[in-house]
Amino acid sequence: MVNSPSHPPQLLDSRFLETRGFRPEIQGLRALALFLVVTYHIWFSRVSGGVDVFLFISAFLLSLSSMRKINEGKPLALVKYWLHVFQRLLPAAATVVAGTVIASFIFLPASRLMSIVQDALATLLYFLNWRLAFNSVDYYAQDAAGKTPLQHFWSLSLQGQIFILWPLFFVLVALMARRLRFNLIGSAILVFGTIFALSLAFSVYETSHNQSVAYFDTRTRLWEFAAGTLLALLTFKWRPPNWARVPMGWIGIVGLVSCGFVLPVEQAFPGYLALWPLLSAALIILAGMTGSPAGADRILASKPLLKLGEISYALYLVHWPVFIIYSTVTGQNHPGFITGTLMILVCMVIAWAIHTYIEEPLRKDARARTSTAGGQALPWARPKRSFVFLKPIAVISACLLIVGGPLLASRYYLQQREVEFAEIENQAGGAHFPGALAPENEDEDYDYPPLPATDIQSQYDGLEAGSCVGQVELVNPVLEAECGFQGSGVEDSPTIAVIGGSHTGQSIAFYRELASYNQMNLLDLHTGGCRFPLEAEPNPTAECIDRNEAWSQQVLEQKPDYVALMLTQTSSQGDREILVPGVEEKIEQFTQAGIRVIGLRDNPRWKQNVYECAQTSKNDPNSCNEPVGNRLEPVNPAQDLIDSNSNLFGLDFTDQYCPEGQCKAVIGNVYVYMDNNHVSKAFGRTLSDFAQTQLDDQGWLSPTV
Template sequence: MSLIAEEAPKVRGRRSAASDPNSQQNGGDRKFLPEVQGLRAVAVLMVVAYHVWFGRISGGVDVFLLISSFLLTGQFTRRLESGKALELFKYWAHLFKRLLPLIALTLLLTLLGVYVLLPETVWSSMFGQTWASLIYYQNWFLASEAVDYYATDHSAASPLQHFWSLSIQGQIFILWPLVFATAAIISRAGRLRIRALLIYIFGAIFTISLLFSMITTYTNQAFAYFDTRTRLWEFALGSLLALILPYLSFKRSTRIFLGWVGIVAILSCGFILQVGQKFPGYMALWPTLAAALIIVAGFTNSKLGVDRFLSWKPLVRLGDSSYALYLFHWPLLVFFLVFTGREQAGLKAGAVIILVSILAAIIATKLVDTPIRRSKWIEKKRRRAVLTIAICIALVAAPLGAWQGKLKIQELLQAAQSKADQAEVVRNYPGALSLQDGFVDTADPALPMTPPLTALNKQWVNLGNECTEKFLPIEQILADKCGQTAPVKTPRKTIVIIGDSHAEQIAGALMPVAKSNDWQLVSLLLGGCDFGSESAPSGRNETCQAFNNAAMNYVLKLKPDAVFTISTDAVPDSPDESLIPGYEAAVQRFAGAGIDVIGVRDNPRFSDSKSACVAKSGPDACAFKQADHLAATDPAASLNSINGAHMIDLTDQYCKDGNCPAVLGNVLVYLDDNHLTWDFARTMAPALGERIAASTGWDVR
């Protein structure tokens, strides 16, 4: 990889090429390129410094990607041109035997840090990320979480997030040799020159991937950043550079100029560009082309050449430990920030983190990486390399699997206990019922809270079925957003739930009421998109507004008995609650069509996760004042004057006398920083049923 590239035989010294400084700067005689090794060290130092001190992304990873393919391509092209067999299985066994020991060490130490420092609320996500990191799938895991509205706790940086680039490079280390093998077959069959053929192949990959990257970055940058396909062109650029470099010849003065342009461009990229928000589209050409200029500049044998700086022995030696440094620095930073409660490390603490990371990287490289990499005993037989890989995987898989298994057993036991006797569930886990006047707590002592903090990802409400038959929307934008409860043959009422994830979670209170009364529920839900009129002058994006328009048309055509929505928007850590923009107009339109509207007031929102607070500090420390998070009265109450509008306030179900606990009746109230848990929502069902009956006049059992 850029950080973990296949090691070439090393010819020590700064002049391992021909002595003429104007000769081909990176010709075949130079088996070791100290300036490239120094560039690797500069790139990793940029990554570390930008992360630790500036909280930014540097573009150094893009340099790694280019260097990795540059070295890999040179190695495989030389083998093909000399007529040697590629021996792909031997290559993969040798490569991953080198890579996995430090990965296993990093993952084990990180899991220990997760257990000690991170709240149980993120353990489930960390389990998934550890497996994904171990099998080189982390980039796709993070890509799905980046665009998943329901992914757990976006606010907390993952100590394994940096594995995304290692995963992409691991995938390339499998894909690229297959490309060379395919090219070799085509070359022999068509009697084509292998280097020319490879230039065409990688040129095509570069063009197609760059265009795809530009389009995807523009339309869905959060996903594109981790997408292997949007990064292929960066590897292809490195491959093209390796293939055409022997044919490039520039004067020494030109190469000196190119080298300094390249290093200045690399060092300045992260300050000038918003890498995290703009890459990997065409803007990623900045660091990759800059790195290419440095490689083209090569060995100048001049005191003025950038290669003199890059070939500095301490820098080159740091390049030897760049892989370990990249692996170690990010978990150390994340754990430091979690432990201290800081948002940034600061100058002094950051310097300590960087020094500790460098020291740990050097030690790990010397004691773990180098002995395994240079072991003649392992290299003697291929099965020993495979055994080394298997041991590394087992060292992580065994404790990780045991940890997951233990928590799974605990969850299953608690679930089995809950299903055994529903009356006991109500007694032991009353939730909102515990706020009723005259409530007497008869719960068994020392019972665990529900839901378990390690199983919050299972607390998202769903109706259990995809829409079918008459409830299946025609509009494509609604097709995968439509759910329903099990079909009721002759429903007493049909209610459509519309809105965002808050409407989804409060539906957890509606479902028991619907089941007891033979109501058919249908949901049209889009995370982050509150429901209001199509004419609302709000900041909704185009997708949200189109969804709302389609949902309104769907309801008007279906003509259900009622629509169930959230009526207000609460503001995190503020009483500035307001009516959802366009909500009144939507209510009037539905009511005018003879469709009742049940609007439930929003629940409090916070700047930090309440479940994480409970995990870290306990329930008592996480209580809050109602006045700090909601308006004095329900902003939607005035809509009750509209015939058919029924505005319901359930605030008294999680707050009493202005005080709001984070855990009620042994049930965790908040899933994260703004959503109710499904378990708690269920406990509000009796109050919701009573208030629907009182407002609508329906016969509610």
């Protein structure tokens, strides 16, 4: 045959064509990886590494297809490919997103809803992984991000981004091979080998320095896709000897199954340790169909796994929302083997329905339009060019409109509700929402539901970040972006500087009232997640080290009249309460510099999210209560320190958190907490009178002796 422009010479030999066709062992591998993901989540509350295999297989199959097209001189048809991919992926995803949001409105606490709706919108637009990455460094968003029933969509968002990006790299490979006459395999190795090396190096660095972000970061995962592509290239040039294929398959199976037990996947991926599941999957793919009765492929190609592989995408979509919603409603994070098995079976039924009634009709329609007879497309099956584009555009648009429209409306509704609650919150401490000021008779009926019931991030009550600039002479520029200032007096009025982590920061709710009443200035130098001092932290972050040094420097050079910090540290595991390590030395350092110190006893911490418990137990909020002896030490561990230093003034709100010996979730028609350990903004405001009384009793405004 004479080559023509329409039939350019092939760049690979005939062995390339042998990679065509359905690979049952890969379908079985996908099913096995999915089974591990689901069972590890539900039975063991661990991460398996199976998601990494999904990404790896996706790149492997995409690369085979793209290389075939380049080799045969066929156009990559990027737009057509993109439309086909998202027409296939989005309907099932949109269905699960819609169902999850509806179930969340029915079963989950109101405080989660805004975050879930935002997650759902990010999921539809394939950037949830970036939203989770940004939230992972936001101290007050971490709790909500870690419990979203849509969290598993991070990998699908990442996959969608790669499905857009990867074909563009193959366009570059095609240009190098066809236009520049480079070797096709060599060009692909150069492009994807470079991506592999750069991304892996960045992944190792980022995982060791900021693993919570690295886990969701697209850049740290590119090497996993590049590894799949490089494996595809390897299969064009090399096949393992027959004697090695059976052991390779079994080594891969054992490595894949054991990965989640041997490695701390959730804490260590996607650094170099993620090579473990990828190499295991690579061995299985290279082993292929051995034809041996002892081969692992006999299991992978078995009917049960192939059937599971058919619903694997839908099952992955469904299992996590079911697990999270069940765990929230029942309070059981570990459902147990029997309950977990029933949960998996329910998920499989739902996944089968999605596959049968949503995925399959679209795929059958696509196959019908490309059906052939004798290798030629049937005349009635030849789609018009415009229809090839219009059908997927219509499907994608319908998914975005039908699901995205109500989500946008829900977000607007929740935003309006937050505005309303913010206005009502100003009444905290009044007759309808007395909070800590409530009379002893807690059986009083109130005309309004308790406050607040909004997203956790709305409960953060720090002063406006960056408001110190122009108001305070900062001695360290690291504070400029976060420092907050409230001026309630004249320039030389007494100043209270609040330093420490989130438990000091939550006290801003009453310190701002205290400063306003006494016409003082308030300086907010806290950072969520950075305790002060750092002796209590085994591995403090570089950011917290910098912040602690900056806080100390600012206080010692500016010499505010008062420094407010934490004296004790409680535990969610019981009544363990200790004096904050290193705080005695810091207090001595400040008081010797002529600075008075206000020390706060920590509030009770809980094993459960007591805020959500109270929301889901509206008929009996007292069911969330616990005796004070379960949460705090009988005597304030800092009391001796307070008694021994006349320039240290202690604040202890135990009687307000735990009236009559019961630590409560709701007091005076106000939710006390916003999670399992942070006091809500509304309740914090109602503590200001008690703070004033305790400080006055200790003579805090008396002249320094």
